[in-house]
Amino acid sequence: MQFKKQIILFLCLCSFAVKSQNTYKRWPDVIRKNDAAWFASAEAKKIADNVLLYQRDIGGWPKNIQMQEELTEKQKEDLIALKKTAVETTTDNGATCQEMLFMSRMYAQVKDERYAASFLKGLNYLLEAQYDNGGWPQFYPLKKGYYTHITYNDDSMVNILNVIKNVAEETDYYSIKPSKEIVEKCKKAFDKGVDCILKTQYKQNGILTAWCAQHDEITLQPANARAFELASLSGYESAKIVLLLMAIDKPSPEIVTAVKSAVAWFEKTKITNLEEKRVLNDAGKIIDKKMIPTQNAAPLWARFMDLESNEPFFCDRDGIKKKSIAEIGSERRNGYSWYTDAPKEALKKFPDWAVKNGTKVGAAEKKNVNFITVAQDGSGDFTKIQDAVYATPAFPYEKVTIYVKNGIYNEKVRIPEWNNNVILKGESKENTIITFDDNFSKIGLGRNSTFYTYTVLIEGDDCSVSNLTIKNASGDRGQAIALSVVANRVKVSNCNLLGNQDTLYLSGKEAKQYFKDCYIEGTTDFIFGGATVLFENCIIHSIKSSYITAASTPEGTAFGFVFKNCKITSNPEASQVYLGRPWRIYAKTVYIECELGKQIKPEGWENWSKPEAEKNSFYAEYNCKGEGSQTNKRVNWSHQLTKKEAVQYSIENILKDKITNWYFL
Missing domain, CATH: 1.50.10.20 (Glycosyltransferase)
Structure with missing residues (x-):
C-alpha cells in the first residue's frame, strides 16, 4: 500500500x-x-x-x-x-x-x-x-x-x-x-559497451548492417518494444552509434569493419525521392504529416526498416506493418518521428575518418567503395554498370555491392577475375534489365566467337547476381550468350535469363555455381558448359523444339548440371524437346523432383552422334512428375535414381568447394 x-x-x-x-x-x-x-x-x-x-x-x-x-x-x-x-x-x-x-x-x-x-x-x-x-x-x-x-x-x-x-x-x-579507481571502472565499462555494440550489429544474409532500437538482453537479437515499435533496423539510432565508434581513438579492426559496414548500409537505404511536409494549426502544432514525392530531395532514412529487405515500414498501436505513414492513424502519424536525417553527419565524417584509419577510401575519394549505386537518371554514383565495375576495388576483403536501379541498360558488362566478392543486385527483376545483341555472326572472330557474345560475363569468384533481367536481344540468329559465368562460388537468384541458342554458359576450373528462383529461356543448348551447377526452384523454358542442356562435364567430376524442384516448360510450338545432349562425352545432367511438361520427348536424351557418350555420360532423373516424366521410353543408357542415390544430391555435396569447404545455404 x-x-x-x-x-x-x-x-x-x-x-x-x-x-x-x-x-x-x-x-x-x-x-x-x-x-x-x-x-x-x-x-x-x-x-x-x-x-x-x-x-x-x-x-x-x-x-x-x-x-x-x-x-x-x-x-x-x-x-x-x-x-x-x-x-x-x-x-x-x-x-x-x-x-x-x-x-x-x-x-x-x-x-x-x-x-x-x-x-x-x-x-x-x-x-x-x-x-x-x-x-x-x-x-x-x-x-x-x-x-x-x-x-x-x-x-x-x-x-x-x-x-x-x-x-x-x-x-x-x-x-x-x-x-583513479572509478576511472578504471569506466574504462572497463566502456570497452564492454563497445563489445556489446559490435555483437549486436545485425547481419543480413551474412553482411553487417546496422542496429535495432532495442536488442534482447540475453540473445542480443533485435527485439520489439511498444506495439508500434517492432524489431527492425533503425535509421535513427544507428547514426549515433556510428558516430560513437568513429570517435574512438585507434579503433580495432572490428570497429573499423563495423563503421564501414554501417556506412554502406546508410548509403544503401537512403531515400532521395521523398520530402516531409508538416501541416500546422494556428498555434503551431503539427496536425498532419505527409510524405511528398520529390526529385533529388535531401537524403532521409526511415526510423524502422525491415530486418531482411530494408523496406521502410510504419505501425499504429495495433502493431500491424504498413508501407507508408499515410496508412496509419493521425495520432501515431503526427506524434512520432518516422523519418530522420541523422545518418548524414556520419556520412559526412566518414571519408576523413576512413583515411585516418587506413581504410581503402582515398583522401580525395568521397564515395563508399563497398556500396555503389547505378542509376540512369543520374541519382546514383554511375549511369552505366560497367563504370561501376571499373570503380570496384581489386580483390576486396569485403563484399562490394553494385546496386542497379530500375532501367534498361544497353551494355555489355564484364566482372573480371580481380573483381571478386561483387554483389550485382537490381532494384527489381522485372524492371532492371541488362541487354545487348551480340551473336556469333556479328562478333565474327572465328570458331570461338560464341564466347564473346555475352551480355554479362562473370569471371570473379564469390560473386552473386540477383533481382534483375539479363538478356541477349539478338533473337534467333545463332549462338548468343546472355549470361556467361566462368568463376567459382557464384550465386544467381531471382533473375530472368533471356535468349535463344546458348543463353547460359557455365564454366570455370572445378567451378561450383548455384541458380535459385530464376527463369531461364532459350532454344538449342541454352544451358551449356562444364561447371558443377545446382538449379533450384527455377523455371526452364524452351522457346522451340530443341535441346535444353549441353553439358561438357570434365571426366571424374562427381556432379554436373543438377535440376531440383524445377519446372520445365515451353512455348506451344516447342513440342519436341530433349532434356539434354552431351557437348562432351563425360556430360552429367540430373533432374530431381522436377515437373516435366508434355513437350519432353519420351526418349528424354540424345547422344549428339557420339556413341561413346552413351557409355561415359550420366543422364538421370528421380521422382519427377508431369506429362513429360514418363520413363518407360527413355533411352536405355539413361538412369532412374534410387532414393538412396538421390540423397547424395544434397546442396552440401553438390556445391562444397575442395579448398574452402564452401557451399551456398
Whole structure:
C-alpha cells in the first residue's frame, strides 16, 4: 500500500500544473545554456536544488521532468519521500546523463560539494546498471517488460557511453574528477559497451548492417518494444552509434569493419525521392504529416526498416506493418518521428575518418567503395554498370555491392577475375534489365566467337547476381550468350535469363555455381558448359523444339548440371524437346523432383552422334512428375535414381568447394 501511494505521488509530480514560473520551456535547453557564468547565478542554484531533490538515492533520475519549474513545499516533501524508492529511474529520453551534465556545469562555477557528490552518484548508477554483456536496460532497477532490453532507443546507451568515455579518458568535459579507481571502472565499462555494440550489429544474409532500437538482453537479437515499435533496423539510432565508434581513438579492426559496414548500409537505404511536409494549426502544432514525392530531395532514412529487405515500414498501436505513414492513424502519424536525417553527419565524417584509419577510401575519394549505386537518371554514383565495375576495388576483403536501379541498360558488362566478392543486385527483376545483341555472326572472330557474345560475363569468384533481367536481344540468329559465368562460388537468384541458342554458359576450373528462383529461356543448348551447377526452384523454358542442356562435364567430376524442384516448360510450338545432349562425352545432367511438361520427348536424351557418350555420360532423373516424366521410353543408357542415390544430391555435396569447404545455404 505504501509503495502504491508513492507511485501516485510520483505521477502527480510528473503531471502537475503548478503555479510555477516557466522561465524556460524545456529542461534540456537549460542544461545546455551557452552562458557558463549563468550557472553561478541564484536562479541556477535554485534549479540545482530541484535537481538534487529529483535524484533518487540510487543515483538516477526520472525522465521527462521540467526541473526548472518552481516546486511547492508539498512537492518538495513528496520528492524527499520518493528518494529511497528508486521509482522510475532511467536513462531514457536523456534522463540521468543530462542531469549529470547540469551538475558538472554547476560545479564548474560553484564549488558546492553537493553537486560533485550528485554527479558521482549518477556515475555509480550508470556503472551499476550495466549488464555483464556490456549493454544497458532502459530502466534500472529493472522494470518488467521490454524495458529490460538493451536499449539504443533515443540514443540511451550512446549517451551513457559518452559520459563514461569522457570519464575514462579523463577529459575536461566534466568538471568533477573521479578517483583513479572509478576511472578504471569506466574504462572497463566502456570497452564492454563497445563489445556489446559490435555483437549486436545485425547481419543480413551474412553482411553487417546496422542496429535495432532495442536488442534482447540475453540473445542480443533485435527485439520489439511498444506495439508500434517492432524489431527492425533503425535509421535513427544507428547514426549515433556510428558516430560513437568513429570517435574512438585507434579503433580495432572490428570497429573499423563495423563503421564501414554501417556506412554502406546508410548509403544503401537512403531515400532521395521523398520530402516531409508538416501541416500546422494556428498555434503551431503539427496536425498532419505527409510524405511528398520529390526529385533529388535531401537524403532521409526511415526510423524502422525491415530486418531482411530494408523496406521502410510504419505501425499504429495495433502493431500491424504498413508501407507508408499515410496508412496509419493521425495520432501515431503526427506524434512520432518516422523519418530522420541523422545518418548524414556520419556520412559526412566518414571519408576523413576512413583515411585516418587506413581504410581503402582515398583522401580525395568521397564515395563508399563497398556500396555503389547505378542509376540512369543520374541519382546514383554511375549511369552505366560497367563504370561501376571499373570503380570496384581489386580483390576486396569485403563484399562490394553494385546496386542497379530500375532501367534498361544497353551494355555489355564484364566482372573480371580481380573483381571478386561483387554483389550485382537490381532494384527489381522485372524492371532492371541488362541487354545487348551480340551473336556469333556479328562478333565474327572465328570458331570461338560464341564466347564473346555475352551480355554479362562473370569471371570473379564469390560473386552473386540477383533481382534483375539479363538478356541477349539478338533473337534467333545463332549462338548468343546472355549470361556467361566462368568463376567459382557464384550465386544467381531471382533473375530472368533471356535468349535463344546458348543463353547460359557455365564454366570455370572445378567451378561450383548455384541458380535459385530464376527463369531461364532459350532454344538449342541454352544451358551449356562444364561447371558443377545446382538449379533450384527455377523455371526452364524452351522457346522451340530443341535441346535444353549441353553439358561438357570434365571426366571424374562427381556432379554436373543438377535440376531440383524445377519446372520445365515451353512455348506451344516447342513440342519436341530433349532434356539434354552431351557437348562432351563425360556430360552429367540430373533432374530431381522436377515437373516435366508434355513437350519432353519420351526418349528424354540424345547422344549428339557420339556413341561413346552413351557409355561415359550420366543422364538421370528421380521422382519427377508431369506429362513429360514418363520413363518407360527413355533411352536405355539413361538412369532412374534410387532414393538412396538421390540423397547424395544434397546442396552440401553438390556445391562444397575442395579448398574452402564452401557451399551456398
